Amino acid sequence: MAIFVNPDYLVQTGWLAEHLADDAVRILDVTAALTKKLENHAEEQYFARGHIPRSVFFNVAAARGVLSDKDAPLPWTWPSMSQFEATMAEFGISNDSHVIVVARTPREGVDSGTLWCTRAWWTMHHFGVRCSILAGGLEKWEAENRTLTSEITVPARAKFTAAPDYSRGLASRDDVLAGLSDHSSCLVDALPESVYNGTDPGYGPRKGHIDGAINIPFRSLLRSETALFKDADALTAELGALLDEPKVITYCGAAIAATVDAFALKLLGHENVAVYDGSLMEWSADERLPMRTGSAG
Numbered sequence: 001m002a003i004f005v006n007p008d009y010l011v012q013t014g015w016l017a018e019h020l021a022d023d024a025v026r027i028l029d030v031t032a033a034l035t036k037k038l039e040n041h042a043e044e045q046y047f048a049r050g051h052i053p054r055s056v057f058f059n060v061a062a063a064r065g066v067l068s069d070k071d072a073p074l075p076w077t078w079p080s081m082s083q084f085e086a087t088m089a090e091f092g093i094s095n096d097s098h099v100i101v102v103a104r105t106p107r108e109g110v111d112s113g114t115l116w117c118t119r120a121w122w123t124m125h126h127f128g129v130r131c132s133i134l135a136g137g138l139e140k141w142e143a144e145n146r147t148l149t150s151e152i153t154v155p156a157r158a159k160f161t162a163a164p165d166y167s168r169g170l171a172s173r174d175d176v177l178a179g180l181s182d183h184s185s186c187l188v189d190a191l192p193e194s195v196y197n198g199t200d201p202g203y204g205p206r207k208g209h210i211d212g213a214i215n216i217p218f219r220s221l222l223r224s225e226t227a228l229f230k231d232a233d234a235l236t237a238e239l240g241a242l243l244d245e246p247k248v249i250t251y252c253g254a255a256i257a258a259t260v261d262a263f264a265l266k267l268l269g270h271e272n273v274a275v276y277d278g279s280l281m282e283w284s285a286d287e288r289l290p291m292r293t294g295s296a297g
Helices: 013-018 081-090 113-127 137-143 173-182 232-244 258-267 279-283
Strands: 025-029 055-057 098-102 130-134 186-189 222-224 248-251 273-276
Touching: 013 137, 081 113, 098 113, 098 137, 113 130, 113 137, 113 258, 130 137, 173 186, 173 248, 173 273, 173 279, 232 258, 248 258, 248 279, 258 273
Parallel strands: 025 055, 025 098, 098 130, 186 248, 248 273
Antiparallel strands: none
16 A cells, blocks of 8 residues: 655645644645736635635735746746745745645636645745645635634744755756756656647647656546545556656646646655746747657557
């Protein structure tokens, strides 16, 4: 029987209910309700109507959200160390905090709570934040008739010092090219098969996938889009071969869905995983970079 090597990366609703009053616990609601302009209206549409007590709205999903470099040419680009530290200070997160990332899924396939939970977790974890994702999301919390509130929590400022090796969670275009050239890493496309093989439109001017990538759609790792991951046996069946790879790089359209695959690998204990931050938004725009359509065969 397989086990999660890092089970503390997920917490259950019962655990959170018991620890709501803990001084170290910080709850960040990363729910998305995106517009075509990549603006996030979830705070007024969902959070304001009811949220877990002591949680604060943490707008990760907007194109230039709280964990994005607002000066970068692409949306959702990782922040600098100074930007990240300033954000943690603003939200009352110190190096002693335990952050719980929560979300709901307003529209499956569009505003997946899982995607934004894992994206937030992936960034914060590598910057040195102790953080976990609420399994089952706000849907499970509500189904269990647990308390919701409309009261607003204003966190006291804190001081946070980022881990100097935070970039270990990132891969660049050059890292991807090098891994394909010398076979030093396995490249994983986390998008649906129809996008991977070019049947459906991709991200950017070219369809298909990076030549040399295998396809493990992020939804194949979930029981539902509310951060309910499959159990360890099922995830091992999906990802087991990758656990023997010395390094894995995941990507998608904009380095969001890619964090689901990467997070699942971390649950199972693979420590050398990176996410290609530019993903297809960067790759497909450069005609010099290899892409192909069709299945991997």
